[in-house]
Amino acid sequence: MTIIDLKPGQCGEIYEMTLDSKIKHKLMEMGMTPGTSVQFVRTAPLGDPINIKVRGFNLGIRRDVAMNITLK
Amino acid sequence: MGHSYALTGNPNSGKTTIFNELTGSAQYVGNWSGVTVEKKEGFIKNSKINVVDLPGIYSMSSSSIDEVIALEYITEENPDGILNVVSASNLERNLYLTLQLMEMKVPVLMILNMMDELSRKNIKLDVDRLKEIFDIQIILTGQNDRKNLSRIKEIDLKGLKSNFARFSYFSKEIQDGIREIASHISLQTLTQYKADPQWLALKIMEGDNKIIEACCAKDAAIIEKAKAIRLIIEKSEGVEFSQLLAAQRYSYLGEIAGQVLIDADGNMDRESVSEKIDKIMTHRILAIPIFLGIMWTIYYITITGLGSKSIEVMEWLISDLFTGAVKALMVTMDVSTWLQSLVIDGVIGGVGAVLVFIPQIMILFFFISILEDSGYMARIAFVMDRIFKKFGLSGKSVIPMLVGSGCSVPGIMATRTLENERDRKLTILLTPFISCGAKMPVYLLFVSAFFAANSHWVVFSLYLLGIVTAMVSGVVLTKVRYKGVESDFILEMPPYRVPALKSVLLHMWDKGKDFLIRAGTIIFAASVIMWFAQSFDLSFQMVQDPSTSVLADFGRLVAPVFAPLGFGDWITSVAFITGFVAKEIVISTLSVLHGVSQGALGSSLTEFYTPLSAYSFMVFVLLASPCFAAISVMKRELGSWKETGFSILYQTGTAYLLSMAVYQIGSLFIK
Numbered sequence: 075m076t077i078i079d080l081k082p083g084q085c086g087e088i089y090e091m092t093l094d095s096k097i098k099h100k101l102m103e104m105g106m107t108p109g110t111s112v113q114f115v116r117t118a119p120l121g122d123p124i125n126i127k128v129r130g131f132n133l134g135i136r137r138d139v140a141m142n143i144t145l146k
Numbered sequence: 147m148g149h150s151y152a153l154t155g156n157p158n159s160g161k162t163t164i165f166n167e168l169t170g171s172a173q174y175v176g177n178w179s180g181v182t183v184e185k186k187e188g189f190i191k192n193s194k195i196n197v198v199d200l201p202g203i204y205s206m207s208s209s210s211i212d213e214v215i216a217l218e219y220i221t222e223e224n225p226d227g228i229l230n231v232v233s234a235s236n237l238e239r240n241l242y243l244t245l246q247l248m249e250m251k252v253p254v255l256m257i258l259n260m261m262d263e264l265s266r267k268n269i270k271l272d273v274d275r276l277k278e279i280f281d282i283q284i285i286l287t288g289q290n291d292r293k294n295l296s297r298i299k300e301i302d303l304k305g306l307k308s309n310f311a312r313f314s315y316f317s318k319e320i321q322d323g324i325r326e327i328a329s330h331i332s333l334q335t336l337t338q339y340k341a342d343p344q345w346l347a348l349k350i351m352e353g354d355n356k357i358i359e360a361c362c363a364k365d366a367a368i369i370e371k372a373k374a375i376r377l378i379i380e381k382s383e384g385v386e387f388s389q390l391l392a393a394q395r396y397s398y399l400g401e402i403a404g405q406v407l408i409d410a411d412g413n414m415d416r417e418s419v420s421e422k423i424d425k426i427m428t429h430r431i432l433a434i435p436i437f438l439g440i441m442w443t444i445y446y447i448t449i450t451g452l453g454s455k456s457i458e459v460m461e462w463l464i465s466d467l468f469t470g471a472v473k474a475l476m477v478t479m480d481v482s483t484w485l486q487s488l489v490i491d492g493v494i495g496g497v498g499a500v501l502v503f504i505p506q507i508m509i510l511f512f513f514i515s516i517l518e519d520s521g522y523m524a525r526i527a528f529v530m531d532r533i534f535k536k537f538g539l540s541g542k543s544v545i546p547m548l549v550g551s552g553c554s555v556p557g558i559m560a561t562r563t564l565e566n567e568r569d570r571k572l573t574i575l576l577t578p579f580i581s582c583g584a585k586m587p588v589y590l591l592f593v594s595a596f597f598a599a600n601s602h603w604v605v606f607s608l609y610l611l612g613i614v615t616a617m618v619s620g621v622v623l624t625k626v627r628y629k630g631v632e633s634d635f636i637l638e639m640p641p642y643r644v645p646a647l648k649s650v651l652l653h654m655w656d657k658g659k660d661f662l663i664r665a666g667t668i669i670f671a672a673s674v675i676m677w678f679a680q681s682f683d684l685s686f687q688m689v690q691d692p693s694t695s696v697l698a699d700f701g702r703l704v705a706p707v708f709a710p711l712g713f714g715d716w717i718t719s720v721a722f723i724t725g726f727v728a729k730e731i732v733i734s735t736l737s738v739l740h741g742v743s744q745g746a747l748g749s750s751l752t753e754f755y756t757p758l759s760a761y762s763f764m765v766f767v768l769l770a771s772p773c774f775a776a777i778s779v780m781k782r783e784l785g786s787w788k789e790t791g792f793s794i795l796y797q798t799g800t801a802y803l804l805s806m807a808v809y810q811i812g813s814l815f816i817k
Contacts, residue, residue: 098389099207099389100636102389102392102393103207103392105238105242107397108393118433118528118529119429119431123531125428125528125639129236132421132639133636134541134635134637134638136531136535139636
């Protein structure tokens with residue numbers, strides 16, 4: 075299961091991120107470390123990117139990134 | 147006390163507002179050493195404490211230009227202390243930066259901002275516990291309560307030590323590694339590169355090339371040793387070293403947050419006002435109409451509403467009041483006619499033609515800074531990313547482009563928030579296609595002379611053409627020049643906030659000042675040169691008719707190049723060439739060369755252009771290479787003359803071809 079599979083409002087816990095190391099590093103420095111709770115807030119009007127909530131703040135990431143973040 | 151502090155903090159932590167609050171109008175802009183990037187500093191009011199505003203960053207690694215600037219400033223300039231702005235309403239992530247500052251073992255004073263935002267969320271913060279953990283002083287502040295800030299003056303940071311248990315949150319292997327490497331750093335390195343040995347050890351282990359180069363590039367033994375330790379740890383953990391550090395720091399920060407944040411009604415994730423606003427602003431159906439509506443309103447007020455009123459006032463001030471007074475004064479002083487002509491036609495004609503539009507440019511910046519400070523700009527990027535992705539760009543490119551609609555210079559500088567190198571380069575190249583504030587006066591002049599009935603639509607069509615050209619160029623250049631790499635989009639969407647009026651006005655005034663300075667220097671000089679060049683011929687004789695002057699000779703030489711675009715006259719050619727100096731100069735040139743004041747220029751233009759060639763003229767001004775100021779920023783940000791040269795050629799080539807297409811195709815239909 076990945077972030078994309080969450081329904082709006084639903085939460086999950088980050089298990090693994092299979093991403094390009096630069097993007098992964100950036101996301102981790104913003105607090106998306108394994109075990110962190112992520113909430114799926116909504117999809118942008120045109121279907122991409124998506125708005126998620128981590129550690130109390132809102133973050134926009136693209137679907138192709140979200141698809142590679144698996145949840146526990 | 148004569149101290150120097152550096153101000154750091156996350157983006158959206160309110161750092162800039164606090165900087166403005168601390169320094170008031172006593173700030174000045176300089177350059178960072180090495181990279182010449184705008185650097186703001188100022189003195190804290192009623193003190194001798196100098197504060198340098200470092201770029202807003204999430205982390206102290208070297209993964210973006212902003213991070214490198216901040217890191218280098220702290221390690222190389224050795225400020226007496228760090229003022230760290232922390233947003234209380236986003237504690238864990240803001241403390242990530244604090245943790246890294248503490249690891250550097252530099253004196254830190256925490257400015258805990260957004261306390262009011264936190265209490266609106268009904269969350270309490272145990273400040274004493276936080277103070278205890280980091281063993282530093284904390285100043286509490288909020289958007290509506292800045293009085294504590296004045297206490298900064300009373301605290302002497304220099305030499306202040308903290309007993310914070312740095313590195314204690316790292317695994318034993320990492321801690322051992324730090325100690326091991328630190329013990330091997332030579333005394334010579336430490337005397338040359340004044341940094342804490344354990345922090346340095348951590349950086350060398352991380353493989354931070356910027357730091358390694360600066361401190362110990364020649365010490366191959368230690369680099370190898372650090373690398374060996376890193377590889378062992380990475381192998382046993384199965385994670386990259388730097389990611390391991392991030393994970394361990396955050397797990398500690400999670401603990402801290404658990405200790406200091408007390409949720410009064412046990413519902414930490416309750417929907418905030420900001421999130422409710424977002425339901426509408428990023429709504430599936432409403433988002434795009436709202437965005438277009440806001441933009442339309444801004445440009446309507448700037449161009450037709452308030453803006454055109456400000457132009458009328460300025461015209462009256464300059465053409466009627468000021469010119470009349472100067473003329474009368476010179477007549478009574480019996481000044482020679484040529485000098486009168488230089489002052490009235492040359493200087494006042496040239497500089498005045500530009501001054502008229504400065505209030506309008508300031509109005510535009512007023513709105514742009516509200517978009518930025520309110521947090522809506524991030525939503526625009528979020529909503530538009532899908533479209534920008536199609537054109538090979540990131541939604542974050544929206545920010546430079548919107549700022550660029552005021553002026554390309556800050557627009558190009560705003561590209562620094564794009565962490566993907568490819569996105570950044572492409573955005574720098576395309577931002578000048580977005581019509582800037584200085585080009586607006588040119589349109590307004592031509593539109594009022596040729597398209598008075600449909601003025602909005604003609605100006606709108608030009609803005610649209612700029613956007614379309616930028617987008618299509620994005621596709622073309624992605625295919626041709628920036629193959630293979632995808633664009634990125636990772637963007638924090640900060641809570642909506644009411645912009646601080648002081649910051650908005652300061653920003654507006656700063657930009658207005660830039661244009662004023664340009665009018666007083668570059669445009670003044672160009673106007674004088676232009677007047678001389680059009681008043682004398684090759685044998686230095688004053689001419690009666692400008693069309694026999696040196697300038698006319700030169701213009702006629704170039705004119706054939708522009709003939710396919712619809713204008714083969716020398717004045718237009720000269721206007722285009724001076725347009726490379728600054729776009730506003732196009733009007734000054736026309737005004738000086740036609741020998742009429744700004745007010746009468748419109749009607750004299752109708753003798754030289756047809757509506758079709760006037761449109762072609764505007765298209766060229768819109769798309770051609772930006773002004774000197776923007777070119778020099780492009781060079782700075784792209785870091786190479788080759789890339790910059792390519793941009794200039796690409797932009798000017800596009801302008802030439804599109805103007806020609808407009809004129810030639812248009813000629814088939816309009817006889």
